[in-house]
Amino acid sequence: MKEIAFLTPAPVFIEITPARLQALCEGDGLEIPLEREADGKIKTLCQEKVIARLQAFAGRKFWQTRPRAFCALSANGVLLRRLSLPAAGPEQFRKLLLLQIESEFPLPPAELAWGFSKLHSAAGKQDVLVAAVKKTAVAEYASLFAACGFDPVFTVAALARNALSPQPAGSHAWLEIETGRAELVVFTDGVPAGLRVLLAASESALAAAVAKALGTSWPGKKVFVTGTPQNISAPLAAGLEMVPVKLEAGPGRSAANLGLQKILAGNGGPLPLTLQVQAKSTPGKLNLSKPEIKIWLQRAAVLLAALLLLPYAEPLLANHFLVKRLARLQADQERLVTIDRELDFLENLKQTQPPYLDACYLFAKSAPPGARLESLTLNRRGEVSLRGTMQNGQLVTEFRSKLIASGFFASVSVEEQTPTPDRQKVNVRITAQWKPASALAGLALGPSAEEIERAKTNKTAAAEGGAPPGMFPMMPGAMLRSRPARN
Amino acid sequence: MRTLTQREKKTLRYATVGIALYLALFGGFKVWKFFDRKRTEYLNLVADARQLKLDVQRREAKLPHIQKLMEEFHLDPAKLTRATVVAEASAAIQKAAQSGGVQLGPIRESPARSASRELASIQLEGTGPVPAALGLLQRLNTCGYPLIIDSVQFSSDPMRPGPIKFNLTVIILDFEQWKSVEVPHA
Numbered sequence: 298m299k300e301i302a303f304l305t306p307a308p309v310f311i312e313i314t315p316a317r318l319q320a321l322c323e324g325d326g327l328e329i330p331l332e333r334e335a336d337g338k339i340k341t342l343c344q345e346k347v348i349a350r351l352q353a354f355a356g357r358k359f360w361q362t363r364p365r366a367f368c369a370l371s372a373n374g375v376l377l378r379r380l381s382l383p384a385a386g387p388e389q390f391r392k393l394l395l396l397q398i399e400s401e402f403p404l405p406p407a408e409l410a411w412g413f414s415k416l417h418s419a420a421g422k423q424d425v426l427v428a429a430v431k432k433t434a435v436a437e438y439a440s441l442f443a444a445c446g447f448d449p450v451f452t453v454a455a456l457a458r459n460a461l462s463p464q465p466a467g468s469h470a471w472l473e474i475e476t477g478r479a480e481l482v483v484f485t486d487g488v489p490a491g492l493r494v495l496l497a498a499s500e501s502a503l504a505a506a507v508a509k510a511l512g513t514s515w516p517g518k519k520v521f522v523t524g525t526p527q528n529i530s531a532p533l534a535a536g537l538e539m540v541p542v543k544l545e546a547g548p549g550r551s552a553a554n555l556g557l558q559k560i561l562a563g564n565g566g567p568l569p570l571t572l573q574v575q576a577k578s579t580p581g582k583l584n585l586s587k588p589e590i591k592i593w594l595q596r597a598a599v600l601l602a603a604l605l606l607l608p609y610a611e612p613l614l615a616n617h618f619l620v621k622r623l624a625r626l627q628a629d630q631e632r633l634v635t636i637d638r639e640l641d642f643l644e645n646l647k648q649t650q651p652p653y654l655d656a657c658y659l660f661a662k663s664a665p666p667g668a669r670l671e672s673l674t675l676n677r678r679g680e681v682s683l684r685g686t687m688q689n690g691q692l693v694t695e696f697r698s699k700l701i702a703s704g705f706f707a708s709v710s711v712e713e714q715t716p717t718p719d720r721q722k723v724n725v726r727i728t729a730q731w732k733p734a735s736a737l738a739g740l741a742l743g744p745s746a747e748e749i750e751r752a753k754t755n756k757t758a759a760a761e762g763g764a765p766p767g768m769f770p771m772m773p774g775a776m777l778r779s780r781p782a783r784n
Numbered sequence: 785m786r787t788l789t790q791r792e793k794k795t796l797r798y799a800t801v802g803i804a805l806y807l808a809l810f811g812g813f814k815v816w817k818f819f820d821r822k823r824t825e826y827l828n829l830v831a832d833a834r835q836l837k838l839d840v841q842r843r844e845a846k847l848p849h850i851q852k853l854m855e856e857f858h859l860d861p862a863k864l865t866r867a868t869v870v871a872e873a874s875a876a877i878q879k880a881a882q883s884g885g886v887q888l889g890p891i892r893e894s895p896a897r898s899a900s901r902e903l904a905s906i907q908l909e910g911t912g913p914v915p916a917a918l919g920l921l922q923r924l925n926t927c928g929y930p931l932i933i934d935s936v937q938f939s940s941d942p943m944r945p946g947p948i949k950f951n952l953t954v955i956i957l958d959f960e961q962w963k964s965v966e967v968p969h970a
Binding site: 608609611612613615616619620622623626627629630633635636637638639640641642643644645646647649650651653654657670671672673674675676677 | 819820822823825826827829830832833836837839840843844846847849850853854856857859861862918921922925930932933934935936937938939940957959962
């Protein structure tokens with residue numbers, strides 16, 4: 298993925314030798330002399346100075362990510378081996394490589410900062426170039442650069458220099474000269490065949506050491522020379538040519554840094570093998586560039602995005618279904634409105650049904666023996682009018698009392714009570730008003746089980762001629778009789 | 785065209801970033817407003833759907849009660865048509881009277897007051913034994929038409945001892961008027 302230039306600072310190229318540190322970044326250079334302890338570690342004061350100067354040099358903005366620092370290590374302590382492994386899958390290959398490193402190098406892989414690059418493979422074999430250095434040495438630099446705010450990547454300086462050669466894939470050698478020491482790396486067909494640190498007091502001694510290191514069987518002819526001095530007056534062995542390489546002048550512009558810059562620019566071939574080392578994380582600071590943290594950050598970002606976007610995505614996704622559902626519900630609602638009307642109609646019908654039969658039942662139940670009803674008029678407003686004859690006034694009173702006691706009627710009036718001419722009976726005219734439907738709802742009207750049974754018996758008796766026709770059902774004593782015809 | 789200097793390139797970069805930020809913010813605000821409006825509409829729709837669902841559920845709860853009433857009256861209001869209901873109800877009343885052993889006399893139909901949601905009223909006279917007359921009252925409620933007995937008058941028949949005379953006024957309700965009126969709780 299292409300990084301955003303605004304957020305990602307330019308990479309820093311750093312070459313570290315025993316005596317100095319050279320840094321290069323976007324055309325600016327920096328050179329810092331290094332002061333070391335007897336065991337080779339950089340002195341604390343010097344470390345602080347290096348951190349301060351590198352931080353100022355990188356000029357990282359607060360919104361930017363940590364810049365990558367491509368660090369080229371000097372050949373001191375670096376071992377280079379070409380190994381041949383049987384072809385295998387990635388996991389198996391790594392195991393085999395670790396076994397080979399364990400057998401070929403003086404320290405176990407856990408104590409080494411090592412890296413490899415695959416060379417050609419043929420006939421079930423895979424050739425690998427492995428470079429390794431003591432882990433503690435690299436870890437010191439890793440901590441130093443982490444404190445500077447860099448994300449360091451370590452490689453071998455001698456290999457990085459090869460990017461400057463006219464034919465990186467050819468057979469040649471590179472000699473980097475410093476005061477009192479030199480690094481020689483030999484390439485055969487572009488593959489590093491040997492790496493040496495040469496210590497020589499004089500040019501002739503250096504020339505002899507180079508000739509000895511190259512040997513007689515090496516097929517190359519040219520030895521590229523960088524550093525200071527850039528030429529050796531003493532002759533090399535016969536057939537070897539020393540080619541001084543002119544570099545850009547200025548601080549930080551070492552052959553390794555320029556080689557790395559050329560590689561990163563994309564025209565210097567692939568990046569030489571990188572040495573893997575676990576840098577000490579700066580206490581109290583979260584290293585966001587760690588892959589595992591990056592993964593969690595990505596997950597958190599996805600969840601956050603989902604949290605923010607889902608409420609807005611829901612209308613787009615679910616609106617169509619909701620509209621359909623709403624249309625279904627509205628169709629249902631129209632049907633239910635009809636049902637509502639039907640219910641209202643039926644309830645109204647039920648409530649307005651006058652209780653004629655209940656009223657008749659109460660009259661029949663309350664009528665005294667011998668009473669005769671000549672007419673009975675009822676209407677749905679609850680107005681009742683009754684005309685008939687009874688034995689005497691006392692029975693009329695009882696009849697009225699029973700009607701009132703039933704709780705069915707709101708009022709019962711004896712409008713007229715007149716004795717018959719023979720004084721044997723009384724003609725009565727009674728009006729009543731039953732209570733409203735809401736008040737009648739709580740009343741338990743209707744015949745009891747005994748009364749029903751008695752009515753059945755009376756029915757049988759009536760069929761046998763025991764009761765006259767025209768008697769009200771369940772009417773114990775009253776009869777609705779036709780008036781005798783007047784002659 | 786001349787090559788741009790580093791400073792000019794930097795200025796261009798900043799300008800590009802600034803314009804991109806402005807466009808992103810402006811466009812983002814517009815997009816956010818659009819989606820927010822859609823969301824508000826959607827939420828309103830959801831609220832409507834919930835309300836509607838509650839209404840449907842409330843009304844569905846009434847269905848058993850309606851079913852019971854329909855069975856009680858042997859009546860399905862949806863099947864009633866205004867044009868034929870009076871004739872059908874009159875026929876049903878006469879049929880109920882005859883099957884109950886009641887002899888019907890004159891029958892008079894007259895239009896009822898539409899303001900009282902009544903379609904017509906039928907006045908009928910008849911004679912018969914008391915149980916048959918009372919049975920007719922009972923059967924009128926369950927003959928399958930929206931009938932209400934407005935008044936009933938029982939009297940003795942001066943000509944025939946035994947059976948009684950009765951005079952009924954029956955009202956036929958107009959269901960169509962319920963359809964056109966907003967129902968409470970609807």
